[in-house]
Amino acid sequence: MNRSVDRSRLPVEEERAMLRDSVRGFLEAHWPSAGAVERARDPAAVATLWRALVGQGLASLGGMPEEGGLRELAIVMEELGRSAAPAPQLGAATV
Numbered sequence: 001m002n003r004s005v006d007r008s009r010l011p012v013e014e015e016r017a018m019l020r021d022s023v024r025g026f027l028e029a030h031w032p033s034a035g036a037v038e039r040a041r042d043p044a045a046v047a048t049l050w051r052a053l054v055g056q057g058l059a060s061l062g063g064m065p066e067e068g069g070l071r072e073l074a075i076v077m078e079e080l081g082r083s084a085a086p087a088p089q090l091g092a093a094t095v
Contacts, residue, residue, distance in 0.1 A: 020075050026056060027083040036084035050087050
């Protein structure tokens with residue numbers, strides 16, 4: 001997700017598809033759905049996941065439109081749900 005892409009040249013839907021693919025790939029690598037429920041019981045594992053998501057800049061989505069609006073936040077939350085990742089994404093966006 002840290003790839004250098006000139007976002008001003010991408011159609012909005014293409015940009016959102018890239019976000020979805022990027023978050024999905026990130027979660028497949030850092031929080032595979034196999035064993036996710038068991039890992040979610042481990043506070044250290046959840047904290048490690050959240051730090052990694054913050055490091056990717058996902059915690060700022062929804063807060064300021066130029067950093068990603070509500071649709072982008074919904075995409076991230078959808079992917080978190082898809083992988084059963086218990087990250088406090090909505091809480092971070094509404095603070």
